[in-house]
Amino acid sequence: MDNNNTQLVTYNDDDVDEHSESKDFFSLQNTGVFWCNTGTLHNAEALEKLVFLIAKKPKCLINHVQRIYYCFQENLNEQLYAALVDLLIILNKQGQAISWRMVLGTKSRLISEQLQELKSYLKGDQVGASLLRGNQYSIFSKGLVGANKMVRQIENEVKKDDALIIALDHIQYSQLDEAKTVLEEAILIQPERLDLHQELFELYKLTGDSNRFHQLLANLTRLGVSMTDDWNQLNNYFKGQNNNG
Numbered sequence: 001m002d003n004n005n006t007q008l009v010t011y012n013d014d015d016v017d018e019h020s021e022s023k024d025f026f027s028l029q030n031t032g033v034f035w036c037n038t039g040t041l042h043n044a045e046a047l048e049k050l051v052f053l054i055a056k057k058p059k060c061l062i063n064h065v066q067r068i069y070y071c072f073q074e075n076l077n078e079q080l081y082a083a084l085v086d087l088l089i090i091l092n093k094q095g096q097a098i099s100w101r102m103v104l105g106t107k108s109r110l111i112s113e114q115l116q117e118l119k120s121y122l123k124g125d126q127v128g129a130s131l132l133r134g135n136q137y138s139i140f141s142k143g144l145v146g147a148n149k150m151v152r153q154i155e156n157e158v159k160k161d162d163a164l165i166i167a168l169d170h171i172q173y174s175q176l177d178e179a180k181t182v183l184e185e186a187i188l189i190q191p192e193r194l195d196l197h198q199e200l201f202e203l204y205k206l207t208g209d210s211n212r213f214h215q216l217l218a219n220l221t222r223l224g225v226s227m228t229d230d231w232n233q234l235n236n237y238f239k240g241q242n243n244n245g
């Protein structure tokens with residue numbers, strides 16, 4: 001990437017020592033480099049997509065930056081706080097410079113208690129990242145069960161040319177259609193691989209792709225593959241979406 005010298009978030013350095021009351025602002029330059037193409041997705045779908053990518057690849061810093069920037073621009077203040085908490089948890093006291101830039105650059109959207117929580121952690125007043133208090137939108141904060149269920153150390157469990165690994169690589173770069181194709185083809189060959197099914201279910205639900213879901217369901221039925229309850233649940237989900245639409 002040729003933007004190594006680009007300053008992602010601008011803020012007054014004096015804010016770290018709380019000596020300045022300068023105006024808060026958050027600025028990403030050349031944002032096209034950092035923003036994934038969400039096309040015509042609605043706001044909620046775009047954010048859900050980013051959360052999905054972070055849950056899959058928690059150490060991919062660019063996705064965290066995209067999520068924080070998106071929440072800031074869309075005035076999603078609670079989601080913004082959750083995005084900051086998740087970033088600090090994953091960094092785990094590493095990357096102090098970017099951590100401060102993100103927190104201080106977005107503080108105009110945070111309530112005082114949230115800002116103090118994040119600053120106290122960065123200053124070392126709290127021992128570990130697990131002590132950071134999240135909210136209902138946090139993925140990795142302690143005590144919450146959510147999208148972090150999708151984070152699995154699968155790289156050490158399967159071969160690098162495995163369909164699941166290939167699909168996850170596509171997901172990391174927002175190539176969701178390609179990921180679905182890889183998983184669909186693999187399931188037709190290895191229908192007993194429930195991990196492939198679960199990954200594909202998440203993609204179908206995330207993208208609302210009922211057409212491809214029903215097409216694969218028909219192909220598997222013709223092959224005589226027994227369907228698990230998850231297939232019925234997702235089928236009912238799409239039926240409910242159509243009824244509400």
